[in-house]
Amino acid sequence: AAHAAATSMSARRDVDARHASTSEKDSERKPSRTTTADIASAPTFRPTLEEFADPIAYLSSIEARAREAGICKVIPPRGAAPRWNGEAWRRDDARFETKLQNVHSLSEGRTFQFGKEYTKGEYEAMAKAYEERWAKERPDVDANDANALERAFWDMVETRSEQARVEYGNDLDTKIFGTGFGVDENGEKHPWDFEHLYSHPLNLLRVVEHDIPGLTKPWLYLGMLFATFCWHVEDHFLCSLNYLHRGAAKTWYGVPGSDAEAFENCARATVPRLFEQAPDILHQIVTIVPPGVLVDHGVKVVHTVQQPGEFVVTFPRAYHAGFSHGFNVAEAVNFGHVNWLDFGRRAIDVYSTGSFKRNAVFAHHRLVSRAAETFVEVLGKNARLVKSKAMGAIVSTLRKELETILSDEEIYRASLVRRGLNIEIVQAPNEDDDACCIRCKAMPFLSVVRCKCLPTAVRCLRHAMDACDCAAGERTLEIRVVDSRLRELIKALFFGDGIQTKDDAAKARVDFSANVNRVAVNRAPPPKPKVVLPKPKTVKPPPTRAVLASPPPARIVASKADDAFTARGLPRKRAKCETRRRWTAEMVADFEVAVERLGGVDAATGKKLAEALSAHDVTRDQCASRLQKHREKIKSNADARATL
Known part of the structure; x- marks a missing residue:
């Protein structure tokens, strides 16, 4: 059975490892807030072969636990990982523009400029050459240690101890540059192939007729050392599935959907000037708020390292960000299962009334x-x-x-x-x-x-x-x-x-x-009650001695509610009466079918029937009354048959 591999002990060991110093030079420098923050590990799941056969069914089964963290990692069973599409990678004639990223100024929210144009092979050569130069200039940093690279990254972002400029090959259309998912010896696609995932019966996005790159159709991502995907949430608060085909690892950070508003408030308070200039800056995916700052503000943040051959899943309205440890090839796509529907409706409300307005991608x-x-x-x-x-x-x-x-x-x-x-x-x-x-x-x-x-x-x-x-x-x-x-x-x-x-x-x-x-x-709102002004009191003559001698009349005690209404000149409350419902032949037929579907007259209730017959706009009391008549009718028919 699927189980979460990340426990509190492993999370603590991971934090301790990330806090360890690498050299005397590092100990003299003031550490970044993120490297000293207590950030828990995102849950890791290892499905069985049987569970791994159906991606959306499996992800739905772990969602209740994984959604608490916002993101999770799924490691395929041994021998069940998708095959690499080497043929598509060797087709290397298409060129793409990169995004220039100044790592030391990622927290400033500056729009990324366009970099050079590359083919896939040219980008790989450039990225690996950069890694070699960076590692050679820093012999005290182990470039193969994920924790050491994480410390180096956040030192640049938070303390600006040094500067780095990298290029990111993001949002590449797989129709042009090819998918990384290969086929098996029979020419069949892998169940977790993103093209196959789109047509899954439980993926609601399959009813979207036109292609939306990156949403209904996967995108390819080419990364290099410290190439960063900044904080963002998926369009329409959809889920996303990300697979690392080959190359170096990626570090991920996630904020669960339950803390999304807290994250947005913290980001707005941290860089208020950016949000004044561009209220939708989080949707531009150009801003990094250090996880250590988020933790200090009470925002829940989790962390994981994705290795080649592993999936990372993000759930509805979960903000996520991260960076690459070197050259790598990844692929991502969105999906929407039935549990996403409520988040999708809320996304439209946020787009139309919230502070972060953006265009909807589909209706x-x-x-x-x-x-x-x-x-x-x-x-x-x-x-x-x-x-x-x-x-x-x-x-x-x-x-x-x-x-x-x-x-x-x-x-x-x-x-x-x-x-x-x-x-x-x-x-x-x-x-x-x-x-x-x-x-x-x-x-x-x-x-x-x-x-x-x-x-x-x-x-x-x-x-x-x-x-x-x-x-x-x-x-x-x-x-x-x-x-x-x-x-x-x-x-x-x-x-x-x-x-x-x-x-x-x-x-x-x-x-x-x-x-x-x-x-x-x-x-329509109920009509306002008419205010009846009290009649002026008539001054009666003083009573005679004979009247005083007579016994006092019995007092009529009214309720406090009636006294309050009378004091304001309002009519006293009347008992509610419900308009009698006329049941048409069609309504009666639907009613009888609903009773049978609910398990018969003994199991059916007025409330359940009202929900089932909501299209007819009937109330619970009306259904309960009809149900009682239906029971009496069935009993009468049974008695008649017994007599015969």
Whole structure:
């Protein structure tokens, strides 16, 4: 079984080794904060051959433990590592530009300048020559010792004890420069080959139709001594998988997603001027905040050294950075499994409302709806799959994500219609034509808003009234996917039924208008109670002696709540009453199917049925009442059969 190899003892030994001095010269120099910081080791996992056969299934199984650290290392079983693609490496006619990095000024956040152009072979020769010169000039530093190189790196970054300028060959398209993954003797790709990973059934990114280099298609990375990848988080808070094909090792640092905001706050406080000049500087991947500084500010940081033939995995919203120990060849790609969906939605919110605004890479709502359609097709062919644990978890998560998206869309659409925007139901554009909102850089899909003065620009529903002075009547709400379509998807994910392939535009318009009225009633704030002014008191004449002699009338004691309402002139509370629900034949049929799927009338509850029938907008009490009638009906039928 998979197990984490890194323990507290090994982490302590690793820290002690990193703190050890290498020479008398080093002991005289003030050490960097990172080399003296207590940084724990990232977890290391060693899967069995059986576990290693399915990458996403295995990564999902270790995610709960690995996500606490943000990054982890996976070491393949003996003899199961991917083969090196020597043929692609020997094709060396394409040239690429490098990025110049001044290691001693990485904490200043300066944009990297372009370096020289190289072929892969020329870059390798340059990188190895640099390593030899650097090692020869520093005989007191063991260039093969990862801890010694780490101390030398952070001494340059934090104390500027010396200067170094290196070149980094990053973001190279594997379609042009070739992938490092080879095939076996039968011509089959390795299960962890990144091209194979993209088409994995559980990778939600496979529904993205167009190629996005580095995200849906892998990128190649050529590094040299001290070549650095600065702190960054993956687009849309996706996971990433990184494999070191050959060459020298890499040192990695990671911050878990739970500490992402703390990391951002620390970075902003450490270099405030950089963030004032460029609020999205972390997305430019040009800044290094020393891990020692992060630890001092209470941010959780982990550390690992990746050797050739090992994978490093980063999980949603985990910041990561690192540097190379010498010339090496690595490859990386993103993937999105079902547990990422919630982070993907949060990424859009951060992009649109947070301090670090950036353009979305793809339309999140398009991906979710298309993934739902794909799984509905699978369930339509084999409805029994919904009962399997793995498929059931995926379908349930997709359904909940769609319900959240539908709820948000209903609220925004109804609000905009009430404000007077025009309505137009249009056909969804091709994926290549998706555009970002001109206000927040999110990429809306289900519906957009256009105005008279900027007819080609789109706005998301959140910023429908921003960016210009057009009145509400000069703006148009373009609905690409109607509410009924989303409800059909939600229903199909639960019952495994098919969905309609086309929408009737006329019927969709009527359904949408009715839904706007329903949402307006359900979401509207309760009316303010009328304030009834108390009647002026009439002054009664003083009572006569006969009245005083009569017994006092019985006091009527009211509750404190009633007294409070009466004192303010407000009507007293009334018992709540719920409008009686009319169950159509379709609703009854869906109700009976849901009862059977939940295990029968004895196992079903009003709450579970309300969740299952959310597409029909029924409450728990309504479902509980219907369930009681259904039980009585079944009992009555059973008694009748017994009598016969």
